[in-house]
Amino acid sequence: MAEPVIAQKGPYAVEVEAGRTYAWCACGRSQNQPFCDGSHKGTGLEPVKFTAEKSGKVWLCGCKRTGKPPYCDGTHSSL
Numbered sequence: 001m002a003e004p005v006i007a008q009k010g011p012y013a014v015e016v017e018a019g020r021t022y023a024w025c026a027c028g029r030s031q032n033q034p035f036c037d038g039s040h041k042g043t044g045l046e047p048v049k050f051t052a053e054k055s056g057k058v059w060l061c062g063c064k065r066t067g068k069p070p071y072c073d074g075t076h077s078s079l
Helices: none
Strands: 012-016 021-024 048-051 056-060
Touching: none
Parallel strands: none
Antiparallel strands: 012 056, 021 048
16 A cells, blocks of 8 residues: 655645535545545545535645544644
8 A cells, every 4th residue: 555645734724515525635646635536546545535514614634644534633743
């Protein structure tokens, strides 16, 4: 399995819509960060699907090292 690429050393602030399902890029290779575009194929890594509980801004991990995928947990500050 490949190691995830650090897409950004900090979180992505994105607006989500309640009830909508999203696929967060876990490999860091997507050109549509922080969301999956299928670039993970062949890496052994898979996107993390999540359904937004409420509409509004969320902070999604950009370093791909979070302990709480897909959300930022501050891990980027120690990289």
